[in-house]
Amino acid sequence: MNPQPSKIASPPPAADGSRVPYGVFTSQAVYDLEQERIFRGPTWSFLGLEAEIKAAGDFKSTFIGDTPVVMTRTEEGRLAAWVNRCAHRGAMVCRQLRGNASSHSCVYHQWRYNLEGDLYGVPFLRGLNGQAGMPADFDRKANGLRKLRVESYAGLVFATFSDTVEPLTDYIGPVMGGYIDRIFHKPVEYLGCTRQFSNSNWKLYLENVKDPYHASLLHLFHTTFNIFRVGMKAHCVTDERHGMHSIIMAIKQDQGETSAAYKDQKIRSFDSGFTLEDESILALVPEYEVLATNHIQPIFPQLVIQQIHNTLVARQLLPKGPNAFELVFHFFGYEDDDAEMRKLRIKQANLVGPAGYISMEDTEATELVQQGVVRDGRLTSIIDMAKDAPEQSDTLITEKLIRSFWAGYAKLMDVDLQTLVEA
């Protein structure tokens, strides 16, 4: 019988991100530290689309990490966000998912706040009929809701607890900003959201959206239906600042080049005999300068921008304890879509989300990891693909985006992960 090794011989994750102890996916201590150092630390978390709160007073309840927050639009049309917790006794103030209100009051004792989060109403502030109320020195101005810094980039709303993190545009950086501009180059319209819950750690999902290697191996839709993907040019890069944002693009080549590449490489390994009766689901109406079938762009920690064919989604990733996360898929189109284009976007929703032809396997896979590593927090995964070619960015067979993520994660957490998971 082989004894389980109690120590690993690999370098710690901070070095190059290629060895990550599984305990980071299961440990409550790691999770609690993440809430402080990541979600309440120097990061900007995605809350939603400006298109969801167009009118003054429109609001949406959401989360930064696992802290409930509300984003809203003020009377002056500005964006505001605050922690959804009454300053008085801690009750959630806003109890609806979304709506419109000119103020928010806590049902418990009816403390009332304006849209900016300032406290202005306290019942019996001065007591009643000569009986005492709040102390005379109680300062409403100093007892509002916990306000957050809010900024938007191209219609995407972000907030942060941090007073020190750089402005949002710098946090995103020019490289990632350019890719966001590609999708958000004109006004968008919110088309609704779908929600998916997974019994696995939120970072497993981030690994997944930084992992082009799994795409053709886990998701067999294209190969099963003999949809040629040869000649697709890949593009995998990270942001220049901390390496935790990234993009994977699969770029369509012109037809001649594609078939030549196909002939040369004989990539199609089997002919299953299956064909799609309705291929419109894989239509690709050109909308951007670079014709890509897939644009998958995580902006750490809570956003993944997605263009798959003509379906457009801003996915919000929300941790729900060490062993669970929720995904909220915010579907959108452009304000100037015609009816046909809008219909195509809705039809191609079949490709993505919990029932998506090329996505339903993802949460299955992350849950398999969560189940597999349950008792082996000190062991590590192997994240080596294309490690010897760090300059290579035109391949899908790479795990460099994941390595870059873990290196940035260790830095942000400012802790030796091996020590933490062994504690």
Added chain:
Amino acid sequence: MDMALRQTLLALQDEYISTLDTDALELWPEMFVDDCLYEIIPKENEDLGLPAPVIYCDSKAMLRDRVVSLRNANIFQPVVYRHFFSGLSFQVGGDGCIEMWSSYLVINTSQLGQSTVYQTGRYHDVVVQAEGRWRFRSKRVIYDTSRIQTALAIPI
């Protein structure tokens, strides 16, 4: 109330549920007309008049594609659904179609033997007589359980 018609509609829903619960997926598209609509959409969007769906098929061909994909391409934990439905109401439309509504509950049982409420919601159907039997012209599955657990492979 037309009790005979009610019996017919109950039998149609029973057949639909039986088709899914016995994994007879290949027969599922045959319960629809060619030019059909099958949609699964959260109540959250339906109530706001927003269109984002989980599944949206606007032809029987798309339903057949879904079945072929589930059988041959997609990877998911074996699903054991048990559907329950209640509260049927209906009205006869102008062109001989019938519009009907009912509540449904789906219990899913995992490989480890745990049964959980997977989804509840409401069917909104339009059925017509075509090629000698009642078929769905439209079946809209409007679900309350907005958080879909893990994945939704098999139709509801």
